[in-house]
Amino acid sequence: MKAFDWQRMALDKVPVDFLGEVALRSIYTFVLVFIFLKITGRRGVRQMSLFEVLIILTLGSAAGDVAFYDDVPMLPVLVVFISLALLYRLVMWMMSRSEKLEDILEGKPxxxxxxxxxxxxxxxxxxxxxxxxxxxxxxxxxxxxxxxxxxxxxxxxxxxxxxxxxxxxxxxxxxxxxxxxxxxxxxxxxxxxxxxxxxxxxxxxxxxxxxxxxxxxxxxxxxxxxxxxx
Structure with a gap:
C-alpha cells in the first residue's frame, strides 16, 4: 500500500459520483432522525432519559452506516427507524402503567x-x-x-x-x-x-x-x- 495515496484517502475504491449518493443518503437519514425527534417531542439531549439516549445512539449507528457505506440498502434502515419508534411508544405506554419499570429504565431522582x-x-x-x-x-x-x-x-x-x-x-x-x-x-x-x-x-x-x-x-x-x- 502506498502512503499518502490521495485517491485512496479521498475515495478509496468508490467512484466520484458516489459522493452524490452519500449526500442523498445523508439527507435521508437526517429526515428520519428529525421525524423521530418530532415524535418523541424532545428539544435537547439534556431533556432525555437514559432510555431515550440509547434509542438515539442506536438510530445514529444505523444512520451512519446507511449514509457512508454503498453496500447498506436504505429500506432496511427505514424499518429500523420504524421499529425503534414503535418500541419507544410501547415502552412509554408500559412505563405510564408500571412505576417499577419506569424506575428501571428512567432511574430515580x-x-x-x-x-x-x-x-x-x-x-x-x-x-x-x-x-x-x-x-x-x-x-x-x-x-x-x-x-x-x-x-x-x-x-x-x-x-x-x-x-x-x-x-x-x-x-x-x-x-x-x-x-x-x-x-x-x-x-x-x-x-x-x-x-x-x-x-x-x-x-x-x-x-x-x-x-x-x-x-x-x-x-x-x-x-x-x-x-x-x-
Whole structure:
C-alpha cells in the first residue's frame, strides 16, 4: 500500500459520483432522525432519559452506516427507524402503567443536598464528582451550600435546587473554584470550617489538623456565610 495515496484517502475504491449518493443518503437519514425527534417531542439531549439516549445512539449507528457505506440498502434502515419508534411508544405506554419499570429504565431522582449538606456518597454513586456537581450549582447562582435547602438530581441529569430564604441561610462549604477558595490542612485561626469533600461544618481551633470524621478527607476551607444576591 502506498502512503499518502490521495485517491485512496479521498475515495478509496468508490467512484466520484458516489459522493452524490452519500449526500442523498445523508439527507435521508437526517429526515428520519428529525421525524423521530418530532415524535418523541424532545428539544435537547439534556431533556432525555437514559432510555431515550440509547434509542438515539442506536438510530445514529444505523444512520451512519446507511449514509457512508454503498453496500447498506436504505429500506432496511427505514424499518429500523420504524421499529425503534414503535418500541419507544410501547415502552412509554408500559412505563405510564408500571412505576417499577419506569424506575428501571428512567432511574430515580436522587437527593444530593439536604439542609445545606452534600450527600456525597449518593453523588459518587451517580458517577458524578462533587466538582462537576458544584459547577452545575454555580450555574444556578449558588455560592455556598448553606444557601440550599434541597437539591435533587433528576433522571435527565438536570439539578432542581430549592433555596433557603436569606434570613435562614446556614454556614456552608463555598463551591467557588479552588483558586478562589483557600484550603487548609492545618487550621490558621479559630472559626467554622467546612470539609471540601463532604461539606461537613465544624468549629475548629488554631493549629487543629483534623481528618474529617464523615468522609476521611484532610482539607478544610472557611465556612461561608454568604447569602444569595437576586
Amino acid at each position: 436522587v437527593v444530593v443536598i439536604e439542609n445545606g449538606e452534600l450527600a456525597w456518597e449518593k453523588l459518587n454513586a451517580e458517577n458524578l464528582t462533587e466538582f462537576e456537581f458544584f459547577m452545575e450549582l454555580r450555574l444556578r447562582g449558588v455560592e455556598q451550600l448553606g444557601q440550599v435547602r434541597l437539591a435533587i438530581m433528576e433522571t435527565n441529569g438536570q439539578v432542581s435546587v430549592y433555596f433557603y430564604p436569606d434570613d435562614q441561610v446556614k454556614k456552608g462549604l463555598t463551591i467557588l473554584p479552588k483558586y478562589c477558595n483557600e484550603r487548609f490542612k492545618v487550621i490558621p485561626e479559630h472559626d467554622d470550617y467546612a470539609c471540601v469533600r463532604c461539606s461537613a461544618v465544624r468549629q475548629m481551633e488554631t493549629g487543629d489538623k483534623l481528618i474529617c470524621p464523615r468522609c476521611g478527607h484532610p482539607e478544610w476551607s472557611k465556612a461561608s456565610r454568604a447569602t444569595r444576591i437576586t
